[in-house]
Amino acid sequence: MGKKITTYVLLLGIALGVLGFFVATAGFHLPGNNQDYEPTQPIAFSHRLHAGELQIDCNYCHFGAEQSRHAGIPPANVCMNCHKFVTAPLGAIQAEDKLATKENRPPKKVVSTEIAKIYDALALDSEGKPDPAKQPKPIEWVKIHNVPDFVYFDHRAHVNAGVDCQKCHGNVGTMEVVRQVETLAMGWCVNCHREVNKIGVNGKAVQASQNCTTCHY
Amino acid sequence: MSSNRSKTYWRSPLEAGGKPDDPGAGKSDVALWRENTPDRIDRRNFLKATGFTLALGSLAGCNRAPVNKAVPFLQQQEGHVPGVAVYYATVCGACPSACGVIAKNRDGRPIKLEGLPGHPLSQGGLCAIGQASLLGLYDSRRFTTPQNGGKECSWDDVDQAIAAKINEVRTQGGAVRFLSNTVSSPTERAVIQRFLASFKDSKHVVYDPLSASAILDAHQRMFGVRALPRYHFEKAAVIVSFDADFLGTWISPVQNSAGYRASRNLETNGGNMSLHVQFESRMSLTGTNADKRYRIAPGELGLALSLLAQRIAAASSAPFNAGAPGASPVPEAELDELAKRLLEARGRSLVISGSQDVAVQMLCNFVNNLLGNYGATVDLSGPSFQKQGNDGDLAGLVQELQEGKIAALFVYGANPAYDLPGGTALLESLKRVGLVVALSERPDETTAAAHFVCPTGHSLESWSDAEAAGGVVSIRQPVIQPLFDTRPMIESLNAWMGLLRAHTIRSMPIGRQQFIQDQPEGLTSVPSGIRQFMMGSLLSPRCL
Numbered sequence: 001m002g003k004k005i006t007t008y009v010l011l012l013g014i015a016l017g018v019l020g021f022f023v024a025t026a027g028f029h030l031p032g033n034n035q036d037y038e039p040t041q042p043i044a045f046s047h048r049l050h051a052g053e054l055q056i057d058c059n060y061c062h063f064g065a066e067q068s069r070h071a072g073i074p075p076a077n078v079c080m081n082c083h084k085f086v087t088a089p090l091g092a093i094q095a096e097d098k099l100a101t102k103e104n105r106p107p108k109k110v111v112s113t114e115i116a117k118i119y120d121a122l123a124l125d126s127e128g129k130p131d132p133a134k135q136p137k138p139i140e141w142v143k144i145h146n147v148p149d150f151v152y153f154d155h156r157a158h159v160n161a162g163v164d165c166q167k168c169h170g171n172v173g174t175m176e177v178v179r180q181v182e183t184l185a186m187g188w189c190v191n192c193h194r195e196v197n198k199i200g201v202n203g204k205a206v207q208a209s210q211n212c213t214t215c216h217y
Numbered sequence: 218m219s220s221n222r223s224k225t226y227w228r229s230p231l232e233a234g235g236k237p238d239d240p241g242a243g244k245s246d247v248a249l250w251r252e253n254t255p256d257r258i259d260r261r262n263f264l265k266a267t268g269f270t271l272a273l274g275s276l277a278g279c280n281r282a283p284v285n286k287a288v289p290f291l292q293q294q295e296g297h298v299p300g301v302a303v304y305y306a307t308v309c310g311a312c313p314s315a316c317g318v319i320a321k322n323r324d325g326r327p328i329k330l331e332g333l334p335g336h337p338l339s340q341g342g343l344c345a346i347g348q349a350s351l352l353g354l355y356d357s358r359r360f361t362t363p364q365n366g367g368k369e370c371s372w373d374d375v376d377q378a379i380a381a382k383i384n385e386v387r388t389q390g391g392a393v394r395f396l397s398n399t400v401s402s403p404t405e406r407a408v409i410q411r412f413l414a415s416f417k418d419s420k421h422v423v424y425d426p427l428s429a430s431a432i433l434d435a436h437q438r439m440f441g442v443r444a445l446p447r448y449h450f451e452k453a454a455v456i457v458s459f460d461a462d463f464l465g466t467w468i469s470p471v472q473n474s475a476g477y478r479a480s481r482n483l484e485t486n487g488g489n490m491s492l493h494v495q496f497e498s499r500m501s502l503t504g505t506n507a508d509k510r511y512r513i514a515p516g517e518l519g520l521a522l523s524l525l526a527q528r529i530a531a532a533s534s535a536p537f538n539a540g541a542p543g544a545s546p547v548p549e550a551e552l553d554e555l556a557k558r559l560l561e562a563r564g565r566s567l568v569i570s571g572s573q574d575v576a577v578q579m580l581c582n583f584v585n586n587l588l589g590n591y592g593a594t595v596d597l598s599g600p601s602f603q604k605q606g607n608d609g610d611l612a613g614l615v616q617e618l619q620e621g622k623i624a625a626l627f628v629y630g631a632n633p634a635y636d637l638p639g640g641t642a643l644l645e646s647l648k649r650v651g652l653v654v655a656l657s658e659r660p661d662e663t664t665a666a667a668h669f670v671c672p673t674g675h676s677l678e679s680w681s682d683a684e685a686a687g688g689v690v691s692i693r694q695p696v697i698q699p700l701f702d703t704r705p706m707i708e709s710l711n712a713w714m715g716l717l718r719a720h721t722i723r724s725m726p727i728g729r730q731q732f733i734q735d736q737p738e739g740l741t742s743v744p745s746g747i748r749q750f751m752m753g754s755l756l757s758p759r760c761l
Contacts, residue, residue, distance in 0.1 A: 039284065063298070064298045064299055064300060064301075067298050067301055068298045068299060068300035068301045069300040070299050070300040072289065072298070072299050072300070073287050073289040074289060075289045075290040075291060075292065075293035076289070076290075076291045076292070077290075077291065077292045077293060078293075121291060122291055122292075136291050138288045138289070138290070138291055139288070139289070139291075140286045140287075140288050141286065141287045141288070141289070142284055142285070142286060142287070143285040143286065143287040146285055
């Protein structure tokens with residue numbers, strides 16, 4: 001009887017161990033592979049809201065993609081094109097309006113905490129006017145998509161060939177926090193370069209180079 | 218144990234001649250090594266260490282890559298895209314040759330200089346020194362603030378202190394000297410003259426570390442103008458150089474190379490290539506390119522030139538008395554042949570010398586004159602301003618310094634304590650000067666001896682101009698805002714004359730207007746179209 005229990009316990013232990021091994025290795029990546037990297041950003045900017053719900057074109061903010069190697073992170077003055085006027089969600093403004101009518105006073109300007117961070121970076125007060133008490137401070141975003149050293153990636157060539165942004169960056173329009181969807185490994189790059197030479201990009205025939213020096217120069 | 222002593226190789230100390238009573242005698246080498254090696258590792262420990270290393274190594278490789286920050290601009294200029302370079306046409310400031318350059322700018326920082334293809338003198342060339350001058354901009358040893366007696370201070374303090382001293386000198390009528398290398402900017406020269414004119418006894422002394430003073434002096438004596446001719450290598454069919462390394466270091470190598478290249482091109486010269494004969498005592502870049510190179514001693518260069526002059530004078534029936542020249546350092550027949558080639562190419566030949574001896578340079582002028590080269594390959598009507606140094610003036614200044622006659626000395630961009638023979642003696646005599654102001658970019662021997670250092674900043678940080686040859690004026694535009702608290706020489710002199718303006722020539726867009734106010738009247742004769750073009754010239758990458 002005692003022996004039987006020992007056997008069961010041992011079997012259970014081994015089963016749990018195997019399960020645990022698979023669970024642990026599911027999130028395991030080879031060194032240098034940052035797939036699923038999802039860091040917290042200094043401002044909780046939502047791509048789901050801007051790119052997904054509001055359908056703002058990627059190139060509006062990442063305007064470097066067509067002209068430069070870097071797609072670029074928009075400078076704060078691009079944010080201010082809209083956020084000079086859009087300062088908080090509609091609900092918050094309506095609530096303030098209601099409260100103001102109730103208390104019989106003019107409504108205050110509502111600036112959401114995240115948008116206030118842009119104002120702070122630009123040394124502006126809540127009215128969007130320069131605040132001499134503040135110092136301009138650039139926003140330090142955390143870079144997500146990093147290719148390894150000695151690889152030179154050029155957005156220009158890809159965007160102008162008609163490759164969709166989502167092909168490499170995943171469906172950013174559904175992400176509250178941006179996550180690295182693909183591996184960005186060399187095999188992944190080369191596979192796509194081989195594939196598009198046969199099937200084209202969105203139906204258009206292309207010639208994607210497979211020369212080493214195209215990326216390693 | 219072999220007794221064979223003639224063996225080259227040996228296997229134990231005994232075999233190599235050791236005594237039998239040595240502690241190691243009779244033992245094998247492996248046994249000796251085991252005994253003498255402390256802390257030997259056994260097999261078990263070796264495997265343990267290997268296992269741990271392997272395990273730790275693979276664990277260490279499994280961490281996430283370090284966090285990279287991406288920091289965009291807060292206010293990005295319109296038209297500026299990170300990662301896309303902007304190209305500015307400007308003028309190189311590495312030496313007075315003033316070659317045209319294109320500065321490649323990334324995010325407001327110049328990162329590469331290349332020759333400006335459209336420039337009439339340098340024609341797209343840029344020498345190694347010019348290329349490297351960009352690194353001077355990012356030199357960590359540069360002066361970042363003005364200095365008073367070796368201590369950092371503000372411009373207001375320096376200006377007040379210097380202005381007070383200048384007023385003292387002015388009222389007492391003391392001697393003021395302004396020492397610089399060749400200044401190719403007409404505006405800078407005009408401002409220096411305006412500054413010096415406010416003193417009773419003042420002089421602008423110019424010297425060059427690589428001097429061409431003898432050429433200017435020879436022209437002063439023979440033609441009455443102290444000028445450096447512009448040499449047209451592109452028009453020369455026969456080039457004879459006496460130790461003038463014109464492709465490497467002489468006057469303006471980039472400009473000379475462009476002309477030389479044109480005269481050596483078979484396709485553009487209808488199948489004719491210029492003949493280049495070089496007499497020199499050391500191997501130079503020019504000598505390696507010559508068709509015929511004569512190796513002669515430095516003392517024989519003048520002799521070889523006078524023997525050549527003798528032949529040309531005889532053929533042109535001009536009087537020439539070389540005295541008793543002595544044995545020719547090169548075969549007489551070859552000199553005859555060279556003289557014949559020169560005479561065949563009258564008006565299309567060029568005889569130059571790198572000598573510092575005025576007599577040799579006068580001989581050179583004599584030969585060029587006999588050959589009718591003046592007005593053709595040797596141009597005095599649009600002379601070069603790339604070397605203005607006057608060794609006589611310099612000797613006079615050194616003499617005055619030693620006698621303690623100078624009240625105030627301004628040194629601009631020059632390092633006489635390093636360049637001149639007897640630099641240490643010069644440093645001693647500087648101690649007797651009441652006011653020594655160094656307008657310099659970076660610390661050197663001379664700035665260490667100066668009372669005040671007024672950092673001028675890098676040439677790419679402010680507006681300026683350059684007239685490298687008569688009629689060729691180019692405008693230098695800044696390609697970066699000054700990195701440190703520096704001030705161009707023009708502004709410093711203006712400040713000490715009480716002429717400092719609200720805006721400075723350092724600031725990129727506004728400075729241009731301020732700079733034009735300082736330009737001398739003579740420059741207005743330059744067609745305004747050229748000025749406009751060179752100033753605002755902003756080349757897009759497509760133009761390259």
